Amino acid sequence: MDTLVLLIGVISFVVGLRVFLTRNRVQRLLYLCCLNFAIAALIALYIKSPMGGVAAAVYFIGSTLSSNAIAHTIGKVQRLEGRG
Amino acid sequence: MVGGKLEYLYYILSVVTSLVVGLVIGLPVKVDINSFKGNLFFPTVFIALGLAAVTDFLFTLNLVFSILVGVVSSLFSKYVDVIFPGVSYGC
Amino acid sequence: MDVNWMDFIKLLISTGVCWTNFVLVDTYFGLPRRPGVSGAEVIGKTLERMGGDINGGYFMGNIVCSPDASAGTLMASIFYYLLGFKGGLIATLLIFIGNRLCNDPGYAGTLGTFSATVLIHLLSSFIEPKYFIGGMVMAIFTIQGLYHVGASKVLGYIGRKLGMI
Amino acid sequence: MKVEVDGGTVEILPLVSIFCIVMGCIGVILNTDYLDKIIMLEFLTGGLIGLIVSFYYLDVAILTSIMEPVSTVILLLGSLKYLYLKRSKKRYSSKLPILVK
Numbered sequence: 001m002d003t004l005v006l007l008i009g010v011i012s013f014v015v016g017l018r019v020f021l022t023r024n025r026v027q028r029l030l031y032l033c034c035l036n037f038a039i040a041a042l043i044a045l046y047i048k049s050p051m052g053g054v055a056a057a058v059y060f061i062g063s064t065l066s067s068n069a070i071a072h073t074i075g076k077v078q079r080l081e082g083r084g
Numbered sequence: 085m086v087g088g089k090l091e092y093l094y095y096i097l098s099v100v101t102s103l104v105v106g107l108v109i110g111l112p113v114k115v116d117i118n119s120f121k122g123n124l125f126f127p128t129v130f131i132a133l134g135l136a137a138v139t140d141f142l143f144t145l146n147l148v149f150s151i152l153v154g155v156v157s158s159l160f161s162k163y164v165d166v167i168f169p170g171v172s173y174g175c
Numbered sequence: 176m177d178v179n180w181m182d183f184i185k186l187l188i189s190t191g192v193c194w195t196n197f198v199l200v201d202t203y204f205g206l207p208r209r210p211g212v213s214g215a216e217v218i219g220k221t222l223e224r225m226g227g228d229i230n231g232g233y234f235m236g237n238i239v240c241s242p243d244a245s246a247g248t249l250m251a252s253i254f255y256y257l258l259g260f261k262g263g264l265i266a267t268l269l270i271f272i273g274n275r276l277c278n279d280p281g282y283a284g285t286l287g288t289f290s291a292t293v294l295i296h297l298l299s300s301f302i303e304p305k306y307f308i309g310g311m312v313m314a315i316f317t318i319q320g321l322y323h324v325g326a327s328k329v330l331g332y333i334g335r336k337l338g339m340i
Numbered sequence: 341m342k343v344e345v346d347g348g349t350v351e352i353l354p355l356v357s358i359f360c361i362v363m364g365c366i367g368v369i370l371n372t373d374y375l376d377k378i379i380m381l382e383f384l385t386g387g388l389i390g391l392i393v394s395f396y397y398l399d400v401a402i403l404t405s406i407m408e409p410v411s412t413v414i415l416l417l418g419s420l421k422y423l424y425l426k427r428s429k430k431r432y433s434s435k436l437p438i439l440v441k
Contacts (some may be wrong), residue, residue, distance in 0.1 A: 003182050004309045009352040011312060013359065015320050019383055020363050026221040027323060028379055033239045034320040037249060039356070039386055041308050043393050044253040046353045051398050053257045057250060057266070059389055059405040061242060061273040066382060066409040068240045068277055071214025073416045074375065077423065078217065117204065117282055127271065130285050134268030137261040168275035 005045055012038040029071060036063045094150045095136055101154025102132040102161075109162055120170045122161040132157040185302050189310030192298065193248050196291055197314070198333065200244040204283040207234045207334040212278055214240045222327050230334055231327030235319065241277035242270060244287025245315060251291040252307035255299075263292030354394045360387025374419055378412070 012035060019031045036059075043056045103124070111124045122128070135153045139145055160167070207230040210216040215236030222232035238245050247270050254262030267288045274281035295304055318326050334340050364384030371377055385408055392401045 003178065004186070004305065005352050007186075008309060008312050009356055011316050011320070012356045015316070016356075016360055016363060016383075018320070020367055024221075025376065025379070026218055028376075029239060030218070030235065030319050030323060032379065032382060034315055035360075035383070036386060037315045038312055039390050040249065041253070041312050042353045042356065043390065044256070045305075045308065046351075046394065047396070047398070048257070050257055050262075052393075053254055053262070055393060055398050055401050055405070056253055057269050058402050060246060060250070061269075061276070062405045062409050063382070063386065064240075064242050064246070064273070065277060066412040068212065068214055069409070069413050069416055070375075070379060070382070071217060071236070071240055072212070073420060075213055075217040076420065077375070080423065080427075118280065120280055126282065126285075130267050130271060130289065133264045134271075137264035138268070141258070141261060141265070168272075170280075171278050 005042070008038055008041055008045075012042070025074065029067065029074075033067065036060060036067075091140065091145060094140075094145050094147075095133065097147075098132050098136045098150045098154045098157075099129055101151050102128050102158045105155055105158040106161065109158060111158075111162060120165045120168075122164040127164055128157055128161040131160055182306075185306045186309055186313070189302055189306045190313045192294060193252075193291075193307060193311045194314040194317070196294060197244040197248050197287060198330070200287040200290060201234065201237075201283055202334050202337055202339050204286075205339060206237045206243065206283065207231065207330065208340055209233065211237055212240045222323060225324055227324040227327035228331030230340055231330035234330045234334070235323070235327060238319070241279045241284075242273045243279075243283045244291075245311075246270065246273075247284045247288035248291040249308070249311045249315075251288045252295060252304060252311055255292060255295050256304040256308065260292070260296055263288070263295070266292070351394070353390055357387045357390035357394060360384065361391065378415060378419075382412070 015031050015035045015038065019028055019035065022028050022031065040056045040060045043059065044052055046052070047055070106124050106128055111122065111128070113124050115123055115125060132154055135157055136145065136150065139149055139153060143149070210219060210233050215233055218236030218239065219229050219232030222235070223229040237243060247266070250266040250270055251263050254266040258265070267285055270284045270288050271281050274284045295307055318330075361384055364380055364387060367380035367383065368377055371380060389401055389404055389408075392404065
């Protein structure tokens with residue numbers, strides 16, 4: 001029995017449920033960041049090859065870029081609705 | 085440490101070449117954390133080590149490739165603010 | 176279904192090493208002092224309104240919005256597990272390009288990746304590099320996934336104790 | 341990677357990916373604000389890339405990872421443009437009532 005992969009899977013399930021159940025929008029973004037870390041680690045542990053490492057790196061950087069765009073849009077919408 | 089004895093010397097040669105070419109080109113010596121411009125130490129050393137590792141993994145690493153990697157990394161550090169410019173949020 | 180107790184001891188040691196590495200590097204390069212990108216300011220102000228600390232909120236927002244030393248530690252452990260010491264040097268190059276794509280100068284991510292590679296190489300005689308991947312996921316779970324207000328207070332206390340605010 | 345449960349083997353990565361996809365679909369339907377819908381769409385896409393990787397199609401996974409932030413940025417620009425347009429049209433609504441609905 002591999003303890004390490006099972007522990008990352010349990011962490012991923014807990015964080016996924018908390019993304020679904022939280023009502024606040026900013027806290028949901030923070031949980032999503034933790035889920036991206038877990039999935040990138042699982043990809044690298046599933047494929048034991050250098051191509052798997054490249055796939056994990058590209059997935060992680062791409063998801064961080066889109067998360068940056070969502071946080072910037074939330075800030076712009078809050079400033080627009082708070083002003084008028 | 086890295087592998088054979090000779091590969092270890094090639095990495096050292098690549099870093100030394102990039103530093104010497106950077107001094108000749110005229111990169112600034114002072115380190116500024118908040119700036120996007122490159123200086124003598126920050127992107128140059130790490131770019132040289134990374135490109136040497138990629139070259140060692142894909143092709144082979146000999147004397148010509150090692151010197152070429154040093155020159156390319158120094159030129160990359162000279163124009164790093166043109167290749168990856170910082171964005172100012174205009175609202 | 177037997178559980179080996181040496182696995183848990185190795186996992187706890189690697190969790191401590193990864194947590195200490197990325198918190199110290201990120202605090203030294205000034206992540207809690209100011210929001211680097213525009214999205215981190217929103218997260219910091221929201222966590223302050225919920226009862227947390229604003230400097231810890233800036234720290235957590237900067238982790239979400241650009242790949243800093245936390246992502247660097249994960250990538251260094253993955254590439255060391257797959258390719259050896261040369262993989263850590265390739266991961267440094269990838270993290271530098273990713274930092275520049277996210278509008279960040281890139282000092283914290285690059286130096287964090289390099290220091291993590293050196294630490295894993297020094298400790299690799301009695302802890303396999305596989306355990307550092309799980310240790311990094313555990314370390315990011317204690318900050319981003321467990322309890323946000325308490326984590327921001329702890330990060331703000333560490334930054335204020337080191338004198339970096 | 342395999343976990344022994346009663347003689348059979350269970351993989352972890354497809355299990356997590358299918359969980360993310362199902363929860364993301366239910367979340368996209370149930371939330372009503374458009375920004376919440378985009379966050380739930382990110383949650384679905386992470387599970388989708390994990391499911392592609394678990395069948396060893398690595399090139400498709402890398403291309404999907406590169407194309408996914410581009411589509412998200414275009415969707416966010418469209419929603420922000422819609423917000424500006426709605427606010428500017430409400431200002432003109434007292435003078436030109438025929439443009440509103």
